[in-house]
Every structure is written in structure tokens, then in C-alpha cells.
Amino acid sequence: MSATKASRIGEETRIDKVNAELVTLTYGTIVAQLCQDYDSDYQEVNKQLEKMGYNIGMRLIEDFLAKSGVGRCANFRETADMIAKVGFKIFLNVAPTVTNWTSDNNQFSLIFDENPLADFVELPDDGRAQDELWFSNILCGVLRGSLEMVQMQIEAHFVSDVLRGDDTTEMRVSLIRYIEDEMPPEED
Amino acid sequence: MRIINKAGGLIYQREFQPGLRKLSTNDYLVLAGTFHGVHAITRTITPKLPLAPPSTSPAVSSPGNTAPATSGYSYPNPGVPTSGLEFLETDKFRLTCFQTLTGTKFLLFTDPLTGSVDTIMNKIYELYADYVMKNPFYQLEMPVRCEAFDRHLGAWLRGRT
Numbered sequence: 001m002s003a004t005k006a007s008r009i010g011e012e013t014r015i016d017k018v019n020a021e022l023v024t025l026t027y028g029t030i031v032a033q034l035c036q037d038y039d040s041d042y043q044e045v046n047k048q049l050e051k052m053g054y055n056i057g058m059r060l061i062e063d064f065l066a067k068s069g070v071g072r073c074a075n076f077r078e079t080a081d082m083i084a085k086v087g088f089k090i091f092l093n094v095a096p097t098v099t100n101w102t103s104d105n106n107q108f109s110l111i112f113d114e115n116p117l118a119d120f121v122e123l124p125d126d127g128r129a130q131d132e133l134w135f136s137n138i139l140c141g142v143l144r145g146s147l148e149m150v151q152m153q154i155e156a157h158f159v160s161d162v163l164r165g166d167d168t169t170e171m172r173v174s175l176i177r178y179i180e181d182e183m184p185p186e187e188d
Numbered sequence: 189m190r191i192i193n194k195a196g197g198l199i200y201q202r203e204f205q206p207g208l209r210k211l212s213t214n215d216y217l218v219l220a221g222t223f224h225g226v227h228a229i230t231r232t233i234t235p236k237l238p239l240a241p242p243s244t245s246p247a248v249s250s251p252g253n254t255a256p257a258t259s260g261y262s263y264p265n266p267g268v269p270t271s272g273l274e275f276l277e278t279d280k281f282r283l284t285c286f287q288t289l290t291g292t293k294f295l296l297f298t299d300p301l302t303g304s305v306d307t308i309m310n311k312i313y314e315l316y317a318d319y320v321m322k323n324p325f326y327q328l329e330m331p332v333r334c335e336a337f338d339r340h341l342g343a344w345l346r347g348r349t
Contacts, residue, residue: 058328059321065289066317069310072289149290 006081009068010089020093024119031135035124042132049134053141054148061146064090072150076175077101079152080108083143083173092116096171109159112169123163130165134158143173151179190216191316193329194291196224200332204345223295227285231272288313308348315340 031049038044068086073079080098089095094116100109117136123129134140140156147154153176160166191200198220203210211219276283282300286309287293294312298305319337320326326334 061290062288062292062313062317062321066310066314 003081003085006085007089007095009070010086010095020116021119024116027117027138028121035129035133040124040126040128042129046132046134046137049137050141050144053138053143054145055141056138057142057145057147058149060091060142061149064146065150076105076152079147080110080173084110087146107172107174110171110173112171115162115169118161118163118169121163134161135163136161136169140171148179153177153179189297189312190220190295191332192220192224192293192295195329196221197329199330202338202341204342223285224293227272227287227293234271284309286313292316308345311344312341315344 030052031045034045034048035042038048064087068090070082070086073082084096084098088110094112094114096110096112098108099111101107115136117139121135123133123135134157137158140158143156144154154173155176156171156173158170159172160168160170162169189200189202189204190198193199198217201216272285272287274285276285277300280300282298282302282305284296284298284305285293286296294309294316296305296309296312315337319340320332320334323334323336326332
């Protein structure tokens with residue numbers, strides 16, 4: 001499927017219902033509460049956010065498939081386009097840029113020009129949050145959870161975030177393997 | 189209508205016509221498990237002939253047994269796996285199976301004359317995504333006991349007839 005077709009599906013399937021700032025506020029509250037609960041152990045907060053995202057992703061994928069009606073992607077490049085132009089478009093109404101492919105086509109970066117989760121956010125200046133907390137880490141989990149449900153094992157992490165003073169917000173996504181959940185090979 | 193999870197367990201079943209003969213719960217579970225197995229087998233026996241449309245296999249399971257996108261290749265494209273059984277028709281009813289990319293299967297038993305089963309399937313899938321998957325207290329892969337799903341499904345189907 002071509003990239004333009006993907007962006008068209010993303011545009012058409014988009015639905016708006018809830019006030020975006022309410023979502024931002026809710027998410028911000030969750031992160032802040034986690035920071036408090038874990039005594040500003042930001043590694044742990046990142047981990048929890050990722051886990052929450054993972055659980056969301058496993059459910060969200062059904063919604064994505066049912067509403068967008070797209071079929072299976074032929075390769076990982078197509079998957080990347082689908083994530084950026086359809087997935088993020090439907091659910092967050094942003095379309096991150098897919099870039100920095102490795103030569104084996106198994107790793108790419110998503111560059112976010114805007115990030116609705118992080119509107120209004122300033123990281124706490126306790127000298128550590130700026131270096132340790134990935135505020136939007138839930139997104140990594142969502143990708144991992146949803147792709148796992150369609151037989152792809154991936155790893156995703158942020159490498160830079162404008163909240164930390166970086167120039168861009170960049171997430172690195174790597175394909176680990178395709179999961180075969182077929183029957184075990186017959187013994188004959 | 190039945191929903192089978194990706195491990196072959198029956199997670200939802202419901203009749204929309206009064207007066208259908210009922211089976212025991214155990215029989216339903218066996219039916220789901222059996223179908224799951226048969227489906228997996230039909231997937232693996234999809235012929236891999238070069239540049240010829242795959243021939244249809246035995247009497248009962250006909251058209252859905254082929255993967256159209258792969259018919260021109262000697263091996264299926266790994267990105268487009270074979271689909272397995274999709275329809276099963278008898279004189280009195282038709283069984284339609286819709287498998288989502290995540291491995292969940294929706295089975296619909298209809299009158300052979302019922303049209304637009306695909307539309308119904310898509311709507312069921314949408315409702316399932318909304319009222320089952322988005323229910324935070326529904327545990328994945330477990331039997332579906334969501335009243336809202338029942339209600340919306342019933343209302344939508346009533347609206348169609």
C-alpha cells in the first residue's frame with residue numbers, strides 16, 4: 001500500500017469525540033501520580049508507563065483494524081507507514097515522520113513534530129527528570145502491544161524529547177521477529 | 189454466532205433466532221475447538237502451485253479455501269499468509285468464518301440465502317472492538333460477558349430486519 005493511500009485512510013477514519021486537552025490533562029496526571037508513587041524513581045515510572053501502554057495497545061489494535069479496515073502489511077516498511085499515517089492519525093491526530101531506516105529495513109525512527117500528550121508539560125527540575133523520565137513512554141508500550149497482537153515482536157524507545165531540551169522528539173522502533181503462532185510443524 | 193479466541197476456546201456464543209435447537213455447553217466448546225483445528229489445517233493445505241489458481245479442495249469447503257493474493261507464486265508471500273476456511277455451506281445453513289489479523293475468529297451461522305454477511309461481520313467486529321476490547325474490565329482471551337455488547341449487537345441486528 002502506498003504512503004499516500006495510507007494517509008488518506010488515516011484522514012477518513014479519524015473520529016473526534018473527547019476534548020483533547022482533557023486527554024492531555026488526564027495523561028499528565030497519571031504520570032505525575034506515578035512519579036509520586038515511585039518516589040521519583042523515573043526508571044520505574046518509564047517502565048510502568050510502557051506497561052500501561054502495552055495493555056492499551058493489545059486492545060486498541062482491534063479497534064484500529066475494525067475501523068480502518070486495512071489488511072495485513074506486506075513488509076515492515078509498510079507497517080511503519082501504517083503506524084505513522086493511519087494509527088497515530090486516527091488516535092492522536094498527528095502524523096509523525098518515518099525516517100532513519102537501517103539498511104536491513106528492521107529499524108526506523110518516528111519523528112514527532114507535535115505531541116498532544118506533552119502539551120503544557122514542563123518536566124520537574126530536580127536535576128534528574130530531564131535526564132531520566134521519558135514523559136510519553138506510554139506510546140512505546142502501545143506500539144509494542146498492538147504489534148504483538150498482529151504477530152510482530154518489536155522494541156520501541158524514545159531517543160530524544162523536546163521536553164528534555166532536545167531539538168526533536170524521536171522514537172526508535174526495531175523489529176525483533178515475526179511471531180509464528182501456527183501449529184507446530186507436523187511430525188512425519 | 190460464536191467468537192473463538194486465538195487458542196481455540198469459545199468465548200462468546202449467542203442465538204438470534206428463537207427456536208433453534210440447542211446443544212449442551214460442552215458440545216459448543218467441542219464445536220469451537222474442532223473448528224479451530226479444521227481451520228488451522230485448511231490453512232496449511234492451501235496448494236502452492238506456480239502461476240495457477242489453487243484448485244478447490246473437497247466437496248464441502250469450497251471457495252474460501254484459497255488465498256487469492258498468493259495464487260501467482262509458488263510459495264505464499266510471508267506477509268500475506270493463507271487464510272484458511274472461510275465458508276462452509278450445506279443445504280440448510282451457511283457457516284461464515286471471519287478471522288481477524290489478531291487471530292480471533294467470528295463464526296456466523298446463517299440461512300444460505302442471507303446476503304451481505306460481510307457487512308454484518310464488519311459491524312460485529314466493530315462492536316466487539318468497542319464494547320468488549322475497550323471495556324477495561326474485560327480480561328483478554330476470556331469469555332465475553334459484556335452486557336453493553338449484547339445490547340448493541342441485538343439492537344443493531346433488530347434494526348436491520
